Amino acid sequence: MADPIIFGPNYSTYVRSVRMALEEKGAAYKLHEVDIFSGENQNPDFLARQPFGKVPAFEHDGFQLYETDAITRYVDMTFEGPSLQPQDARGQARMTQIIGIVNAYAYPPIVGKLVIQRLVMPKLNETPDEQAIAEALPDARKVLAELERLIGENAYAAGSHLSLADLQLLPVLDYLSMTPEGGELLAEVPRVKALHAKLAERESAKRTAPQL
Amino acid sequence: MADPIIFGPNYSTYVRSVRMALEEKGAAYKLHEVDIFSGENQNPDFLARQPFGKVPAFEHDGFQLYETDAITRYVDMTFEGPSLQPQDARGQARMTQIIGIVNAYAYPPIVGKLVIQRLVMPKLNETPDEQAIAEALPDARKVLAELERLIGENAYAAGSHLSLADLQLLPVLDYLSMTPEGGELLAEVPRVKALHAKLAERESAKRTAPQL
Numbered sequence: 001m002a003d004p005i006i007f008g009p010n011y012s013t014y015v016r017s018v019r020m021a022l023e024e025k026g027a028a029y030k031l032h033e034v035d036i037f038s039g040e041n042q043n044p045d046f047l048a049r050q051p052f053g054k055v056p057a058f059e060h061d062g063f064q065l066y067e068t069d070a071i072t073r074y075v076d077m078t079f080e081g082p083s084l085q086p087q088d089a090r091g092q093a094r095m096t097q098i099i100g101i102v103n104a105y106a107y108p109p110i111v112g113k114l115v116i117q118r119l120v121m122p123k124l125n126e127t128p129d130e131q132a133i134a135e136a137l138p139d140a141r142k143v144l145a146e147l148e149r150l151i152g153e154n155a156y157a158a159g160s161h162l163s164l165a166d167l168q169l170l171p172v173l174d175y176l177s178m179t180p181e182g183g184e185l186l187a188e189v190p191r192v193k194a195l196h197a198k199l200a201e202r203e204s205a206k207r208t209a210p211q212l
Numbered sequence: 213m214a215d216p217i218i219f220g221p222n223y224s225t226y227v228r229s230v231r232m233a234l235e236e237k238g239a240a241y242k243l244h245e246v247d248i249f250s251g252e253n254q255n256p257d258f259l260a261r262q263p264f265g266k267v268p269a270f271e272h273d274g275f276q277l278y279e280t281d282a283i284t285r286y287v288d289m290t291f292e293g294p295s296l297q298p299q300d301a302r303g304q305a306r307m308t309q310i311i312g313i314v315n316a317y318a319y320p321p322i323v324g325k326l327v328i329q330r331l332v333m334p335k336l337n338e339t340p341d342e343q344a345i346a347e348a349l350p351d352a353r354k355v356l357a358e359l360e361r362l363i364g365e366n367a368y369a370a371g372s373h374l375s376l377a378d379l380q381l382l383p384v385l386d387y388l389s390m391t392p393e394g395g396e397l398l399a400e401v402p403r404v405k406a407l408h409a410k411l412a413e414r415e416s417a418k419r420t421a422p423q424l
Contacts, residue, residue, distance in 0.1 A: 051357075052317055052354075052358075063305075066309065069312055070309035074305035077301035077305075090286070092286070093282045093283070104279075146263050
């Protein structure tokens with residue numbers, strides 16, 4: 001059986017979540033780099049895999065797939081290794097909820113605005129848009145407070161074990177912590193901060209560190 | 213055990229997907245109407261359930277939850293009745309992918325622009341924004357073509373049986389079909405059109421028809 005292939009840039013949080021799922025399973029995989037800053041995600045080859053031009057795309061044994069949540073669940077069901085999903089209905093629900101919250105409420109302000117302006121723009125020799133950053137901070141603060149509430153006394157995001165919710169969170173928290181504003185924001189949410197520190201120590205996190 | 217309660221307006225596609233999941237399970241539930249047009253989703257009571265002000269929120273036996281995908285999966289795992297998820301990894305993946313596609317690529321142009329302008333604005337005595345509609349049509353066409361491809365020869369959206377993917381799709385397709393543009397768009401995607409017609413015949417669809 002062929003190794004799965006991930007199509008996308010190593011610096012994408014969504015690509016990293018998929019890679020971390022495979023790393024946690026101990027599964028071999030290939031990363032086919034697709035650079036979105038140079039527009040490779042709009043090339044016909046990539047659009048044939050993901051017609052909306054978003055990353056990552058994925059292939060395993062002839063099965064083509066996209067949407068990170070679909071890929072990570074597929075990885076969890078298909079490969080040997082520890083389960084990455086709670087087995088009970090409430091734990092499953094909380095995991096799915098947190099994945100949804102990361103996508104809908106955390107990614108847009110934290111990555112789409114703060115991280116892009118603070119970490120990416122300087123790499124492109126552009127000046128950060130301070131207005132966009134100022135707009136992002138209240139939204140970032142709100143979603144972090146809600147994650148703090150939902151994590152509660154759990155050892156991991158969605159319960160007592162590592163799950164796909166943690167793998168969706170880590171790449172976003174990692175980038176957040178690299179911004180000047182991140183330290184202050186994370187200091188306000190000690191459970192989220194502690195979870196980030198714990199997850200960042202995992203081999204799966206270290207082996208997938210982005211090369212921005 | 214108390215009946216689950218859905219908090220949100222009957223006319224929301226996301227509320228309808230959750231209701232349809234409960235109807236397909238044959239489970240009793242309560243709908244607590246929260247009108248978003250009058251801003252009830254910004255009231256403190258509602259924000260305590262869903263801090264981002266989106267619908268629906270959900271409660272069952274003291275367990276509070278939001279994010280439609282999390283709720284429908286919880287419903288499927290918790291209540292008796294036919295399974296609403298494929299059991300194999302590829303079917304599961306396709307279901308999750310289609311749910312993601314509906315949320316990320318179908319809802320924004322079809323509901324967020326076309327349906328709001330064509331069906332909602334006239335109810336509010338507002339003039340439809342033809343520019344917004346013109347912008348929505350290519351995006352709507354693109355996502356419908358992709359759904360047509362993914363449905364392929366399947367009897368339902370994600371395989372041979374009804375799944376949560378169908379319940380996410382039906383409310384969006386139903387609204388689309390009520391717009392003047394919907395007929396032409398659906399005529400271009402015969403599998404999607406046939407699936408819509410089949411799903412619209414279900415009791416779960418009839419019992420949850422929106423009252424706009």
